[in-house]
Amino acid sequence: MSGGSAAQRVLQGQALPVENFAQWRDAARDLLMHGVAPEQVTWGAPQRDDLLAGDLFSSAPPPAAPSHNVPTPPASAQDAPTRPAPHIPRSFMEMLQSAACCRVPDRWAFLYRVIWRWTQGEHDVQSPADEDGARLNGMVKAVRREEHDMHAYIRFRERPIEAGAPRFVAWYEPRHDVLPQVAEHFARRMGKVSWMIATPEASVLWDGQTLHETGPLAHNAQELEDDGEALWLTYYRSIFNPARLNAGIMHQHITSDRWKHLPEAKIVPHMIGEASRGARKVGQYEAVGQRKGTTIPIAPEDAQPERHQHPSKLDECRRCELYQFATQAVPGEGPKHAQIMLVGEQPGDQEDLAGHPFVGPAGQLLDQVCEAAGLDRSTVYVTNAVKHFKWEPRGKRRLHKTPGQREIEACHYWYEKELASVKPTVIVALGATALKSVLGTATVTLRDSLGKPMRHDGRWVVTTYHPSYVLRVPGEDAKHEAFSIMVQGLKLARELLDRPPEESSEPGLL
Amino acid sequence: MELKDKLEILADAAKYDASCASSGAPKRDSVDKDGLGATTGMGICHSYTPDGRCVSLLKILLTNFCVYDCQYCVNRRSSNVPRARFSVDEVVKLTQDFYLRNYIDGLFLSSGIIQSSDYTMEQLVEVARRLREEHQFRGYIHLKTIPDADPRLIELAGKYADRLSVNIELPTQDSVTRLAPEKNVHTIKLAMGSIRTKLDEKDDHPKAPVFAPAGQSTQMIVGADASDDHTILSTSQTLYGSYKLKRVYYSAFSPIPQSPSSVPSAPPPLLREHRLYQADFLMRGYGFTAGEIMPEAGNLALDIDPKLAWALANRAHFPLDLNRADEAMIARVPGIGLRSAKRLIDLRRLRRIRWEDLSRLRCSLKKLAPFVVTADYKPAQGMASSEHLRRNMADAPQQMNLWPELQAA
Numbered sequence: 001m002s003g004g005s006a007a008q009r010v011l012q013g014q015a016l017p018v019e020n021f022a023q024w025r026d027a028a029r030d031l032l033m034h035g036v037a038p039e040q041v042t043w044g045a046p047q048r049d050d051l052l053a054g055d056l057f058s059s060a061p062p063p064a065a066p067s068h069n070v071p072t073p074p075a076s077a078q079d080a081p082t083r084p085a086p087h088i089p090r091s092f093m094e095m096l097q098s099a100a101c102c103r104v105p106d107r108w109a110f111l112y113r114v115i116w117r118w119t120q121g122e123h124d125v126q127s128p129a130d131e132d133g134a135r136l137n138g139m140v141k142a143v144r145r146e147e148h149d150m151h152a153y154i155r156f157r158e159r160p161i162e163a164g165a166p167r168f169v170a171w172y173e174p175r176h177d178v179l180p181q182v183a184e185h186f187a188r189r190m191g192k193v194s195w196m197i198a199t200p201e202a203s204v205l206w207d208g209q210t211l212h213e214t215g216p217l218a219h220n221a222q223e224l225e226d227d228g229e230a231l232w233l234t235y236y237r238s239i240f241n242p243a244r245l246n247a248g249i250m251h252q253h254i255t256s257d258r259w260k261h262l263p264e265a266k267i268v269p270h271m272i273g274e275a276s277r278g279a280r281k282v283g284q285y286e287a288v289g290q291r292k293g294t295t296i297p298i299a300p301e302d303a304q305p306e307r308h309q310h311p312s313k314l315d316e317c318r319r320c321e322l323y324q325f326a327t328q329a330v331p332g333e334g335p336k337h338a339q340i341m342l343v344g345e346q347p348g349d350q351e352d353l354a355g356h357p358f359v360g361p362a363g364q365l366l367d368q369v370c371e372a373a374g375l376d377r378s379t380v381y382v383t384n385a386v387k388h389f390k391w392e393p394r395g396k397r398r399l400h401k402t403p404g405q406r407e408i409e410a411c412h413y414w415y416e417k418e419l420a421s422v423k424p425t426v427i428v429a430l431g432a433t434a435l436k437s438v439l440g441t442a443t444v445t446l447r448d449s450l451g452k453p454m455r456h457d458g459r460w461v462v463t464t465y466h467p468s469y470v471l472r473v474p475g476e477d478a479k480h481e482a483f484s485i486m487v488q489g490l491k492l493a494r495e496l497l498d499r500p501p502e503e504s505s506e507p508g509l510l
Numbered sequence: 511m512e513l514k515d516k517l518e519i520l521a522d523a524a525k526y527d528a529s530c531a532s533s534g535a536p537k538r539d540s541v542d543k544d545g546l547g548a549t550t551g552m553g554i555c556h557s558y559t560p561d562g563r564c565v566s567l568l569k570i571l572l573t574n575f576c577v578y579d580c581q582y583c584v585n586r587r588s589s590n591v592p593r594a595r596f597s598v599d600e601v602v603k604l605t606q607d608f609y610l611r612n613y614i615d616g617l618f619l620s621s622g623i624i625q626s627s628d629y630t631m632e633q634l635v636e637v638a639r640r641l642r643e644e645h646q647f648r649g650y651i652h653l654k655t656i657p658d659a660d661p662r663l664i665e666l667a668g669k670y671a672d673r674l675s676v677n678i679e680l681p682t683q684d685s686v687t688r689l690a691p692e693k694n695v696h697t698i699k700l701a702m703g704s705i706r707t708k709l710d711e712k713d714d715h716p717k718a719p720v721f722a723p724a725g726q727s728t729q730m731i732v733g734a735d736a737s738d739d740h741t742i743l744s745t746s747q748t749l750y751g752s753y754k755l756k757r758v759y760y761s762a763f764s765p766i767p768q769s770p771s772s773v774p775s776a777p778p779p780l781l782r783e784h785r786l787y788q789a790d791f792l793m794r795g796y797g798f799t800a801g802e803i804m805p806e807a808g809n810l811a812l813d814i815d816p817k818l819a820w821a822l823a824n825r826a827h828f829p830l831d832l833n834r835a836d837e838a839m840i841a842r843v844p845g846i847g848l849r850s851a852k853r854l855i856d857l858r859r860l861r862r863i864r865w866e867d868l869s870r871l872r873c874s875l876k877k878l879a880p881f882v883v884t885a886d887y888k889p890a891q892g893m894a895s896s897e898h899l900r901r902n903m904a905d906a907p908q909q910m911n912l913w914p915e916l917q918a919a
Contacts, residue, residue: 127853129867151554152556154612156612168611185548186612188539189548190610191547193546193610232611234518235568235570238518238521239524239525239565239569242561244561246780250559250562253555284584292592295589300579300692303577305623305697306658307658327699327702327752328696352703353704393750393799
């Protein structure tokens, strides 16, 4: 800017000509440092010779400079800044920069009033609940909306290959000064293909590598012929469902002044007319509906897909409601005639997806316990009292929920089948739910039977914690203790293999 | 058959799929690169059709030949519709041509089942592979996943596509069995589960190969069976919780040419679909559970939105002091949205909330008045009954109109 600093010029009674945000920001910083109030400043339109021959695209405004970068002002006492350079948060600065693209006549004066109030400590000036803040937010919103509309509603037409670059041209009439940022959006999108966007104020050319500003252009882009457009109109017509005609919503989204840029605009009235005349009774577009159709002659049984995973009978179980919410039933796994059978509570989130028992965090802990107890997990049969995952929603996750007695009873059917086929010598009940299922009673407690082998239906039953309990219990010491109780439980199960329950002399609990 | 004819048939056949999002992809651009396309993470709607729905993707079927006989579907094998099939190259070229002219942000490709699930899925994957690998296309790709396809094909699809979806189609197992005899809820859930497992792997190991970065979604058809909104929302909740879906789309059943007698001959009110979307957003955005929105069997009210219905049924939480309540609870006040709730919390750090602030934030004052307390406002003592409030706040009943669309236009 010529003629001295912004503050000097204001004090001399001159208007401040401003062309772009960078100029405004420099002037505003100087004014703020001199404590010049908004009422004292007249922001004028720039004189032509005042304009920096600025390249719209290559001179992106530098970030707000901290105070020590400000050039020293002239040494006259009157010009000395009276205040330190203001510190403006980057997000607020970006907001101001965005609002500056809004074409309102008083934009520079308004932005200065906003930043002045902010430096006076009125930080709610950026809130939409403040009167200036509401306007500021409104301007930002209008600019964003215009950027969005331009991203969405610019239509490129292809030029014949012999016409050379640019290969694609578009005409658009933006409401606000958003061409630079919109051009960058399209530069990212189009790769090495050249294009030009012409607007009444300025035009921009992408040569495949760089953006160039060119002058305003006549909107000859609109007169170009492009065969590709016919296919687009075909698609636009066909993807519309006349049975759902709702033109109001369409017009709400694309306001009337946008339609002139859209080739589809010319077929819309016809589509609406057709739909309201009866095409809406059935969804199908007339042009398709009138063609000759064909049914596919194939027998229903041949159309059945070959399911890769043959659902077992268990997976078809409807004995309780849990199947509705689970992915699949998780059957037990292990050697056909394992001597030890571990019974857990129910599959968890991971097990439900994988279809295998004890594969999640609890499964990993079980592996550690087995190892510590000298028990090879591949030699034991591992299953759950309830085969479907029971859960409740917690935010976007599934939170394990303890199965109820009814669900345990319903699933007992499957447990008995497994028991009959595996015929284990020792059953280890992991946790209270498993214990209830194994003993077939709801009155038994984990505490009373922990670590004490029992005889039940001619088999040994050992009770210990569920691995999830070890994971969950608070405190390192408690975790340690629970872990070692589990290890002892599995060791006990191993020892009991050599003590057939029938030959035991003592009744009941040992 | 000419390309234009195929497009006519195969876009027409795809229009019943409600999904349209093009958001959620990682940032990509083509500056100084061969090929084409960028994604910003935010999707863009490129146009709107007279049904009020947006066009953001080239949404087509690879073919509408289909060996399945899903009763609600226009392409079922017993349906007498014109059939067509795109070649892989045709879809690839069409996508790029439309993208260059800025008609679309990418491709949403689905297909009828031909030959076998695996064969169909292979074809879908091949389109995506060719776009990505041979043409360096960086726009958005959404592939419909065939649930019975080999999990290895689903894995491959996730390598090329931004989003995968498996349609649950109907809210209950019984309805699927009855109306889509060749489909199977079990395999649909397993396919969703395998997608979630891959997504989890990617979350746990950031260096794992890319897999469907925009996540998975599904679609449920509303009004083709007798399921009520209570059932539908509870199914959605199960799907969100179990498979970490980004979206459940609800598609009001459209009667199709020569509808079989197993499906209704009239569509459900579109307002029902709208209310389901509102309720769905309450679950995704606001943390409501399905049980809070619909505590018992039945359908959502059509005359008031689900949030207002919940507030009227839960007057004990209100009036809420906006200067003390937490953000999540403020967002539950009818007439105050997520963004306004956040702005009120921000403002509260500077000063106390007053009635005028609500008006400047453009909250719906009529709706929120009975439910809030501010520094200078308290709802009148002896507050009106919920029934009375409901009568006042219900959407105005509309006079039946012979040509509503002409009026709207």
